[in-house]
Amino acid sequence: MFVRKITFENFRQFYGEQQIEFAQGVNDRIVTVILGENGRGKTGIYRGVLFGLYGDRALEQDSDGKEDIILTNIKKLEEDAKGARQGVTSSVTIELVHEGTVYTIKRTLLAYQEESGKIIEQIKEVSLTYKEQVITDKEQVQAMVNDMLDERVKNYFFFDGERIERLTRASDQQRKEIAVGIRNLLKIDELIKSESVLQQLNKKLLSDLEKTSTGDYKKKLKEQLVNDEQIEQLQYVMNEAKDKLVALETELKTIDAKLSTYKEDEQLLLLRKSKEEMVEQKRVEYMKVVEHLQQFNQVLSLIMAKDALYVVKSQLEHVMGTMSEKEEIDLALIQKLLHDLTCICGTSFNKGSKEYAQLQSLESRVENRVAKQEHYVLLTEINQLIGYLDGKEAELAHRLEHVQAKQQEVEGLEQELEQVNKRLVGSDSNEIAQLNQKRTFTYEEKVHLEHALTLHESDLDEHKQMKEQIELALRDLRVKSGVHEKLAKKQEAVQKSLTCMSHMIKEFERKVVAELEQACTENLAKLLDESGRMNIHSVQVKNDYSIEVLNSYGRSFLANISQGQRQVLSLSFITALAQVAGNSAKLDLPLFMDTPFGRLSSQHEENLLSFLPQVCSQWVLLVTDREFGERESELFLQNRCWGKFYMLESVEPGVTQIIQRPPGIVRSRVSRSGGVQ
Structure with a gap:
C-alpha cells in the first residue's frame, strides 16, 4: 500500500483546500520531504492521515493531559462565529493504492463555535470509493481500511523525535510502550479474551468443587482459591503502580522542560540529571548482586x-x-x-x-x-x-x-544527589525553588514506587511457585478424595485448556520477540559506524520488555553507548517493529518520521539516509531546516530517492500554506551548533 495524495479542506492549519502528492516510487524515488518550522503543521499532516483512515481525533502522544484537540481550522471557525453561524465543514481526503486498486477515502467534520467560545466538533460522514463503488457505511469502511493497514499497528508507521528518544531509556514508560507494541503485533486479541474467559470459568469451577468437597482436598482447594485471589490482586496493584510510574516519569519530564528554561541553573540541572542516571545504573547493579546473593538461599x-x-x-x-x-x-x-x-x-x-x-x-x-x-x-x-x-x-x-559495596555506592550517590537538589531548592527564584521542590517530591515518589513494585514482583513469584505446588498436591488428593467426578473432570479439562492457551500465547510472543531482535540487530548493523559495530553485537528484548544491547562477549552494554548510538538503536527498533508488523523486510506501507535526526553523527545520519530508502516503499520525512540542510539534501539527491518536496510557510497566525518545490539543496538558517549559516 502507498498513499498517492492527501487533500485538506479547512483542516488544522490548512485554510481552504490544499493538497500534497506523495512520491510513489517511480524510478525508485520514494521520499517525500515536508519542511517547516515547529507549529507550521508537520504533525498536522500525519494527524490528517490517521483521521482520514481511522477517524482518530487524537494521536498517541496527545494522551498526556493536553486539552482536546481541535481539528477544524480556527480562522474559518472565527469567520463563521462572526457571520451566519452555519458551522464549518472540514475534511480530509486520502487517495491510496492497495494491491493495484485505487481507493479514495473522505472523512468530514462539522464544527461550530458557541457564543461562550467553546468549539463543538463531530464527524459528519465518511465514504470509500473504489472501482466505481461508493461505500458510506462507517463499519464497512473501517473493515476495508483495516484489511489494508490493521488499526492495531497503525502507530508503528509514524515516529517522532520524542518516541525515538524514550525508547532506549530504561523506564516503565519505555517498557510499557514496547510491551503494547509487541502485543499489537501479535494480533491475537480474541485469543487473549478467550484466555481471560477460561480463567474466570476455572475460578468458578474451583469454587464449586470447594463447596462440594471434604477433608484435605477441600482445604487445598480453599488454599488455591485464596492464592489465586492474591495473585490477581498483586497483578492489579502492579499494573496500577506501573501506570503511576509512567505518569510520574511524564511529570518529571514536564518539570525538566520548564526548568531547562532557566539558564542560570543549567549546570546544576545537568549535574542532577547525570547523578540520577548514575543512581539508576547503580541500583540496577545492586539488584543484580542481590539476586546473585539470593541464589544462596538454598545453602543458607x-x-x-x-x-x-x-x-x-x-x-x-x-x-x-x-x-x-x-x-x-x-x-x-x-x-x-x-x-x-x-x-x-x-x-x-x-x-x-x-x-x-x-x-x-x-x-x-x-x-x-x-x-x-x-x-x-x-x-x-x-x-x-x-x-x-x-x-x-x-x-x-x-x-x-x-552487596554491601554496591549498597554503599548507591547510598553515596543518593547523598550527592540530595545535595544537588538542596542547592537547586535553595535557588533565589521562587518559581525555580517550587519546581525543584515538586521535582524532588515526584522523584522520591517514583523511587518509593519502584521499590514497592520490586517487592510486589518478588511476592508474585512466590505465589506463582505456591500455585504450582498446590496444583500438584490437588492431583494426588483428587484421586484419593470422593469428589464430584464430573465436576472435577470438567475443571481439569478447563485447567488443561487454560495451560495450553497460555503456553501458545507465550510461545507466539517469544517468536515475535525473536523476530524483532533479529530484525533490529540487522538494522542496527547497517546504521552503526565501524566503531559501533565493533562494540555492539546484538539487541535483546528482556523479559520486562526493556531493550538491551550486548557486546561481543554477550554482556550488557547499553549503559556504555553514546547518545547518538542510542538514537540509532531506537530507529533500528522502530523500523524492526514496522518490518515485523508488515511481515516483510521491505515495508509495503508508508513510513512517516518527524524530526528523526536530532543527535545523529554525520556517519550515522549518512547510514540512515542510505538505509531507509532500501527498506521502505514510501518514506515521508517531516523536518525543520535546522536538521535538514545542504548536507542532507545533497545526500538524498545523490541517492536518487527524493521524489517530492514541500515547504510549510506561515501566512498568518494559525494558517499555513503548503508550497511545492522541486527537490534541491536546502540551505539551513541555523547550523547544528547554533551558528548562522
Whole structure:
C-alpha cells in the first residue's frame, strides 16, 4: 500500500483546500520531504492521515493531559462565529493504492463555535470509493481500511523525535510502550479474551468443587482459591503502580522542560540529571548482586546447621570408638576359620589357644564394624558436607561484601544527589525553588514506587511457585478424595485448556520477540559506524520488555553507548517493529518520521539516509531546516530517492500554506551548533 495524495479542506492549519502528492516510487524515488518550522503543521499532516483512515481525533502522544484537540481550522471557525453561524465543514481526503486498486477515502467534520467560545466538533460522514463503488457505511469502511493497514499497528508507521528518544531509556514508560507494541503485533486479541474467559470459568469451577468437597482436598482447594485471589490482586496493584510510574516519569519530564528554561541553573540541572542516571545504573547493579546473593538461599540453612554437624560428627566418632573403617576382613571368613580350627595359612590350632582368642577378638571387632556400617556412611557424608560448606562460607562472605559495596555506592550517590537538589531548592527564584521542590517530591515518589513494585514482583513469584505446588498436591488428593467426578473432570479439562492457551500465547510472543531482535540487530548493523559495530553485537528484548544491547562477549552494554548510538538503536527498533508488523523486510506501507535526526553523527545520519530508502516503499520525512540542510539534501539527491518536496510557510497566525518545490539543496538558517549559516 502507498498513499498517492492527501487533500485538506479547512483542516488544522490548512485554510481552504490544499493538497500534497506523495512520491510513489517511480524510478525508485520514494521520499517525500515536508519542511517547516515547529507549529507550521508537520504533525498536522500525519494527524490528517490517521483521521482520514481511522477517524482518530487524537494521536498517541496527545494522551498526556493536553486539552482536546481541535481539528477544524480556527480562522474559518472565527469567520463563521462572526457571520451566519452555519458551522464549518472540514475534511480530509486520502487517495491510496492497495494491491493495484485505487481507493479514495473522505472523512468530514462539522464544527461550530458557541457564543461562550467553546468549539463543538463531530464527524459528519465518511465514504470509500473504489472501482466505481461508493461505500458510506462507517463499519464497512473501517473493515476495508483495516484489511489494508490493521488499526492495531497503525502507530508503528509514524515516529517522532520524542518516541525515538524514550525508547532506549530504561523506564516503565519505555517498557510499557514496547510491551503494547509487541502485543499489537501479535494480533491475537480474541485469543487473549478467550484466555481471560477460561480463567474466570476455572475460578468458578474451583469454587464449586470447594463447596462440594471434604477433608484435605477441600482445604487445598480453599488454599488455591485464596492464592489465586492474591495473585490477581498483586497483578492489579502492579499494573496500577506501573501506570503511576509512567505518569510520574511524564511529570518529571514536564518539570525538566520548564526548568531547562532557566539558564542560570543549567549546570546544576545537568549535574542532577547525570547523578540520577548514575543512581539508576547503580541500583540496577545492586539488584543484580542481590539476586546473585539470593541464589544462596538454598545453602543458607545448611551453613546455619554447620555447628550441629560438628556435634553429630563428634558423637559418631565417639560411638564408633577406635574402630578403623579400613578393616575390610569378611566376617564369614573369620567364622569359618574358628569353626575349622585352621588358620588362613593352613596351620591348625585348638580352642582356648592364643590364636583362637585373637580370632575371637577380631570376630568381635568386625561384628561391631558391620553393626555400625551405617554410622560410617553417615560420618562420610557429614565430612563431605562440612568440606563443601567451608568453601560456601567464603563465597557467601564475598557475595555479602559485594552487596554491601554496591549498597554503599548507591547510598553515596543518593547523598550527592540530595545535595544537588538542596542547592537547586535553595535557588533565589521562587518559581525555580517550587519546581525543584515538586521535582524532588515526584522523584522520591517514583523511587518509593519502584521499590514497592520490586517487592510486589518478588511476592508474585512466590505465589506463582505456591500455585504450582498446590496444583500438584490437588492431583494426588483428587484421586484419593470422593469428589464430584464430573465436576472435577470438567475443571481439569478447563485447567488443561487454560495451560495450553497460555503456553501458545507465550510461545507466539517469544517468536515475535525473536523476530524483532533479529530484525533490529540487522538494522542496527547497517546504521552503526565501524566503531559501533565493533562494540555492539546484538539487541535483546528482556523479559520486562526493556531493550538491551550486548557486546561481543554477550554482556550488557547499553549503559556504555553514546547518545547518538542510542538514537540509532531506537530507529533500528522502530523500523524492526514496522518490518515485523508488515511481515516483510521491505515495508509495503508508508513510513512517516518527524524530526528523526536530532543527535545523529554525520556517519550515522549518512547510514540512515542510505538505509531507509532500501527498506521502505514510501518514506515521508517531516523536518525543520535546522536538521535538514545542504548536507542532507545533497545526500538524498545523490541517492536518487527524493521524489517530492514541500515547504510549510506561515501566512498568518494559525494558517499555513503548503508550497511545492522541486527537490534541491536546502540551505539551513541555523547550523547544528547554533551558528548562522
